[in-house]
Amino acid sequence: MKIVVCVKQVPDTKGGVKFNPDGTLDRAAMLTIMNPDDKAGLEAALRLKDEYGAEVTVLTMGLPKADEVLREAIAMGADHGILVTDRVLGGADTWATSTTIAGAIRNLEYDLIITGRQAIDGDTAQVGPQIAEHLGLPVISYAQDIKIDGDSVIVQRQYEDRYHELKAKMPCLITALSELNEPRYMTPGGIFDAYEKEVTVWGRADLKDVDDSNLGLKGSPTKIAKASDKVRKGAGEKVTLDAEEAVAYLMGKFKEKHVI
Amino acid sequence: MDFSLDKKHEMARSLFREFAENEAKPLAQEVDETEEFPMETVKKMQKYGFMGIPVPKEYGGQGCDPLTYVMCVEELSKVCATTGVVVSAHTSLCIDPILTYGTEEQKQKYVKPLASGEKIGAFALTEPGAGTDAQGAQTKAVLDGDEWILNGSKCFITNGKVADVYIVIAITSVTEDKRGRKKKNFSAFIVDKGAPGFSFGTKEKKMGIRGSSTYELIFEDCRIPKDNLLGPEGKGFPIAMHTLDGGRIGIAAQALGIAEGALERAVEYTKERKQFGRSIAQQQNTQFKLADMATRVEAAQMLVYKAAMAKATQKVYSVEAAKAKLFAAETAMAVTTEVVQLFGGYGYIREYDVERMMRDAKITEIYEGTSEVQRMVISGALLK
Numbered sequence: 001m002k003i004v005v006c007v008k009q010v011p012d013t014k015g016g017v018k019f020n021p022d023g024t025l026d027r028a029a030m031l032t033i034m035n036p037d038d039k040a041g042l043e044a045a046l047r048l049k050d051e052y053g054a055e056v057t058v059l060t061m062g063l064p065k066a067d068e069v070l071r072e073a074i075a076m077g078a079d080h081g082i083l084v085t086d087r088v089l090g091g092a093d094t095w096a097t098s099t100t101i102a103g104a105i106r107n108l109e110y111d112l113i114i115t116g117r118q119a120i121d122g123d124t125a126q127v128g129p130q131i132a133e134h135l136g137l138p139v140i141s142y143a144q145d146i147k148i149d150g151d152s153v154i155v156q157r158q159y160e161d162r163y164h165e166l167k168a169k170m171p172c173l174i175t176a177l178s179e180l181n182e183p184r185y186m187t188p189g190g191i192f193d194a195y196e197k198e199v200t201v202w203g204r205a206d207l208k209d210v211d212d213s214n215l216g217l218k219g220s221p222t223k224i225a226k227a228s229d230k231v232r233k234g235a236g237e238k239v240t241l242d243a244e245e246a247v248a249y250l251m252g253k254f255k256e257k258h259v260i
Numbered sequence: 261m262d263f264s265l266d267k268k269h270e271m272a273r274s275l276f277r278e279f280a281e282n283e284a285k286p287l288a289q290e291v292d293e294t295e296e297f298p299m300e301t302v303k304k305m306q307k308y309g310f311m312g313i314p315v316p317k318e319y320g321g322q323g324c325d326p327l328t329y330v331m332c333v334e335e336l337s338k339v340c341a342t343t344g345v346v347v348s349a350h351t352s353l354c355i356d357p358i359l360t361y362g363t364e365e366q367k368q369k370y371v372k373p374l375a376s377g378e379k380i381g382a383f384a385l386t387e388p389g390a391g392t393d394a395q396g397a398q399t400k401a402v403l404d405g406d407e408w409i410l411n412g413s414k415c416f417i418t419n420g421k422v423a424d425v426y427i428v429i430a431i432t433s434v435t436e437d438k439r440g441r442k443k444k445n446f447s448a449f450i451v452d453k454g455a456p457g458f459s460f461g462t463k464e465k466k467m468g469i470r471g472s473s474t475y476e477l478i479f480e481d482c483r484i485p486k487d488n489l490l491g492p493e494g495k496g497f498p499i500a501m502h503t504l505d506g507g508r509i510g511i512a513a514q515a516l517g518i519a520e521g522a523l524e525r526a527v528e529y530t531k532e533r534k535q536f537g538r539s540i541a542q543q544q545n546t547q548f549k550l551a552d553m554a555t556r557v558e559a560a561q562m563l564v565y566k567a568a569m570a571k572a573t574q575k576v577y578s579v580e581a582a583k584a585k586l587f588a589a590e591t592a593m594a595v596t597t598e599v600v601q602l603f604g605g606y607g608y609i610r611e612y613d614v615e616r617m618m619r620d621a622k623i624t625e626i627y628e629g630t631s632e633v634q635r636m637v638i639s640g641a642l643l644k
Binding site: 068071072075184185186187188189190191192194195 | 267268271272275278279308309310313317321322323324328332
């Protein structure tokens, strides 16, 4: 079985968030981690590898520095890493990103593609399903459990209060939730091996069947109007009153602030 | 000269830090309080290869270098010094001598399960009457056909009861020099747990590293196979001394970790703690103390990393190891004492980690060669 796992290097929310003047994230200046949902997707692939035997290829698109998440994935047990990086691909929205990644995946053999549900920096949850659309594959999103059954996958798709059990024939694409599993740690020897291994680097020229008009900032229908770090609200005001007094107090405050 | 770590070492450090924070830190207080060996954490460390970091892959290890191993002990000790010394004693004092002096058969038989973490290792040199004066040891080994028979006892043995494999130093002959002075000739042995005649004495109750399993080992006509002699007969003393050179780098890393852990807590605490209307971090007294500690800690780190690099590239690294251990241990003691002072009354309370850190720090000035021994080694090389 051949599995492609798509991962993204995202800002570590423990560190500060920094922006470029155009409103996009200044990724080079921030501490980074492997996106948690993607890490769960990778762990799911590695567990399938442990159980059924599989060749796991990890693919990312980003700055040359995104090579780090591929090394991390290899140190956890992935077999190959592919970095898609090119200046012309910069500033991509979900459409341009999924077009790029699909263009890269067209060069590969695969039975299963696993992506994270969404990235903690964009929170769109669009890229996974869009890749499936570009490649004409069935997609099962929000996976909380994955099993292999012959040439099919059986996946539990999570809802708030229940789950659906869905079966899809491979090849297909699954988007993983961070609740799917507890990702393993790297091993020290795995890290040393990962830095001895060659990571494949692809640019624009290596993408298959994609049009320039769908790539990079120019090919992105979505434009970021404004972005800012989370503004911290004050602690607020806490009052303890009985119901009638509370209503009167609130009405007074609303009037004072011209809410009503 | 470049003082920055390369990417793989940076990544290894982030791995050790994440593991220590998630796995060892939540148990540190309990391990200290109950004096229970952190077996749960050790099992996890086995799974992720932490028990054989600097061991070649052909012998079941991770194939990393001494620096990576040192960073592991450092990061573990930042949150739990007990966990740090488990790895240090196992790796430096048990695996390393077998790897250095063992036959191919011994490496296959012992290093493989030790490096994979399936087995835990220990090292036994110290005796009740022989600490710094290791030559004063009394434990004897006599060859009887195909077996060595060991008699005597060893004390203060780290990983004492949890270990499966022990390196034991014992007298195998006494010779006279030209002037008629008697000289004990030591040899090193590999002893399996469960060897007939091998038992455990008292468990030591300690000031610090209380979860570490510290026991007395007793050998009463203990029989081990002839093939378990490690290195040439009569070379046990140099083997023990060379092993301790490596061990000191591990302990130096433990001390460094303790100092770093205490300093980190001091930075957090002094920013939060308010007295006289402002945080104590805003008082110059605190600022100067933090600055001095940070400077000292970084100097210790440089010496420890330098010693680790020396172990990777040099045959002899006694002086580098001694300097690293001396300075890191005294830094750990000084820094933890100062941090307890900055915490004031809270520093003296067990609920706060710094009290434990101060107790843990003391042992680093004592075991695997006291600070006085390190000074002897350093000055000995200077005055040669």
